[in-house]
Amino acid sequence: MRGPSRQKRRNLVGSILLGALLYAAFFTGGQGLQNKKRTTTRLLMGTLVSITTWGVEEEQERQGVAAAFAEMARIDALMSRHQPQSPVAQINAAPVGSPFSVSPELVGLLREAWKIQTLSQGAFDPGLGQLIERWGFSGDKPPTLPPTKAAMATWLATFQPGEGIVLEEGSAGEESRIYLTNPATGLDLGGIAKGYAIDRAIFKLKEFGITNALVNAGGDLRGIGHKGEAPWRVGIQHPREKARLVAESQWPNRPDTDVAMVTSGDYERFFIHDNKRYHHILDPKSGYPAQTGLLSVSVQANSATEADGWSTAFFVLGEKQSRKLLPKLTGVEVLFVRQDGSHWKSVNFLGKWLGKP
Amino acid sequence: MNRAPRPDLLIAYLAAAAVAAHILEAAIPAPGPWFKIGLANMFTLVAFFHLGWSAAALVSLMRVMAGSLLLGTFLSPTFFLSLSGAIGAVLVMGLVPLLPFRVGPVGVSILASLTHMVCQVVVAWWLIIGHDGIFLALPWFLIGSWFTGLLNGLLAYLILTRLAAHQSMNLQW
Amino acid sequence: MNFFRLLRKATQPGDRWLMALSALLLIGYAGFGAGQRGTLVTIHRDNQPLNRLALAEDSSLLVAGRLGSVTVEVKGGRARLLEYDSPRMIGTRTGWIEKAGEIAVCVPCGILIQIQGEEANPTSSKLNSHGLDGIAR
Structure with missing residues (x-):
């Protein structure tokens, strides 16, 4: 085949290739790569809870996420000090x-x-x-x-x-x-309840075969896996300015990643009276909000339960005592944000400080 | 000069001109790595229409390599973005003979420019940014690429016609 | 004009065809392919969908929350919750929201409003612009 018909054949092939290239480049780039990440948000445990999954087939994701939310609601009911049947x-x-x-x-x-x-x-x-x-x-x-x-x-x-x-x-x-045994004692597991709920949610997601997910319950989170070629990336909110970030954290980009991070701060629940700030992290020894020169403490640990408990404990203990304690704990990393805007973070804490608050 | 320079010399001149243009452009402050005009590409286009695809490929790749070495960005993320864009553009230029119609420098330039941008953004998403937000900006970047492609194509056309006038060579595309 | 004459000289029919085609594709892509503008706001109470408002028209709706009424206001293509007594208003953005996926919440009221867009999988614009998957606090 020579001459004009050969040229025609090449032209046809070329046109198809060109069309395919253009289509692929313009549309796939924008659409196809976005749809693998899905987030569902619910009001639960008195706050916003989001579960984000990556690369999971739609029906499986829907069921797994529903089961995870149901489990969190169950734990919320279990821990509640106000629902009479709990x-x-x-x-x-x-x-x-x-x-x-x-x-x-x-x-x-x-x-x-x-x-x-x-x-x-x-x-x-x-x-x-x-x-x-x-x-x-x-x-x-x-x-x-x-x-x-x-x-x-x-x-x-x-x-x-x-x-x-x-x-x-x-x-x-x-x-x-x-x-x-003491009338002044009241059982309250609120200090680890949210963390535990997050751990159980992850457990349920895994039961449904979901291995790449991020559970975020009102700012306390645990992430497993990654997003394909990219890791989970999380920002830590500024203790005073809600629209700003104080640090950025990137989980390891591996399928076996599992990191939990919980933050306790004096800005989550508080009121100001007579020019003094009263926040919700109470010191058991004084009965008053812990005054340890800190704005917030972020703890990373192997489970959200531990991270939850330790973030409260460290806030009450203050930075010096907490740092003395750190070597005795395995897998616990911490970021302290002090009242003067400075910070300290442990060596293996996953996070990059973004600048003075 | 009345005689056309040897092809390999011409490739060297064009590559040198491309590197010079690249460096000059790097000196101009731009709001971001995406907002470049890419004037160096006009020389790649001249090579394409004057000497053929392989010459254009050489000029383009030499510009990326020498440019990054001179600017100190060799093997940096910018370098890989540049390289991926250049490779994509060069491959697309290779498809030009397959088109059912004849195209000149303007058409090829626009095509190469769009491909360059898409390749850069995809590689940036993959290696650096890692989240999908960048694709929100892609349509707007591509519109920019369309116009810079047009500009570079016109400039290449101007160079090619002057080359033809001086060398009295038969220029056909 | 000088420019257009140059343009005509420099291009062949093939070039112009290519230019037109690519321009059309680009316009289509910018307009529809990647857009994330919101079209309506859905209102939920205790996670049950309650009502929806179109963002195209300015309106306001009184919604019964757990602690009293809450107003959902739509103005200029944006929506917000006009809450009065809840310092614990938690959401990814306080004030006006407009992009697909954005949420505003009054937790004690049990009211949540979310922007729905054309996108199948909306993501919060603040998270998107930073490239983040979540905010810890």
Whole structure:
């Protein structure tokens, strides 16, 4: 085949190739690469919870995410001090000394809380329910006044840090029981509840075969896997200016990545009275909001439960004590943002400081 | 000069001119790596229409290599963006003979310019940026590329006609 | 004009065809392919869809929240929650929202509003512009 018909053939091939190239370049570049990441957002646990997955087939994603949200709602109900049927509420409502049967799950959580309490020398305390009640931070309407001196005095006089909650382990086959021994003690696992819910959400996602996901519950997050060729990237909000970031964190770009990060700050729940800021992270020793010269503490750990507990503990302990504690903990990394705008972060903390607040 | 210079010398001149243009352009402050006119490309186009595809490929790649070495960006992310864009553009130029119609410097330039931008953005997304937001900007970048392609094509045309006038060579495309 | 005469001299029919085709494709792509502008705002109460408002028309709607009424306002293609008493307003952006996927929330009220766009998978514009998948706080 020579001459004009050969040229015609080449022209046809060329036109098709050109058309295909143009189509591929213009449309695929914009569309195809975007649709693999999906985010679902719900109002849960009193805050916004988002679950983002990458590269998961639509139906599988829908089911996995629904299961994860359902699990988080279940834990929210379990931990609630206000819903009368929740185990925690019932333990708190029972008269001092009368035991209440609990599930192994609750036992495990209490033990985890106690572990952090011991290691932090009491900075983290799962028995602050009554104190929190007096401050009013857990109600729907935020407080505007600190509790009266009298109310604080009676609480301080009665409360015994480190005591007040007793666990009776059931022998084989029997349920364990928990009861309170001090009227000033209230069981409150809020310090690790959100972290635990996040861990369970990830567990459910994995059950549905989802291995690349990011669960973000009101600013506390845990990410597994990555987004194909790119890692999960997270910004840490500025403690004072909501629209700004104070640091940027990039998880490792590997399929086996698993990082949890929880931040405790004096800006999450607070009120200002008489020119003084009263925030919700209470020091069990004084009964008042911890004043340790910090704006926020961000902790990265292997589980969100640990990260949640330690971020509270470190905030109460303050930077110096916390740093002394760090070598004893495995897999825990921390970023302190101090009141003067400076910061300190541990060696393996994943995150790049973006500039002075 | 009445005689046309040897092809390999002409390639060298064009490559040198391209590198010079590239460096001159780098001195002009621009809002970002995407906002360049790419004047160096006009010499690649001249090579394409005057000497053929392989000459154009040589000029283009030599410009990327020498340019990055001189500017100190060799093997940096910018370099890979540049290189990927250049490779894409060169490959697309190779498809030009397959087209069912004849195109001149303007058409080829626009085609190469758009391809260059798409390749750069995809490589940037893949290697550097890692999130999909960049694709929101792509249509606007491409519109810019269309115009710079037009400009470079016109400039190449001007050079080619003057070359023809001086060398009294038969210039056909 | 000088420029257009040059243009005509410098181009062949093939060039012009290519120019026109690529220009058309680009305009189509810019207009429809990658757009993420919002078209309506959906209002949810306790995660149940309650109502929707088109962003094209200015309007305001009184919605019953858990603590009283909340106004959802649409103006100039944007939407916002006019809340009155909740300092704990948590959302990815306070104030006006307009891009597909953006959310504003009044947590104690149980009200959430979200912009729906033409995109199948909207992402928050703030996250997009930083290249982030989430904000920790």
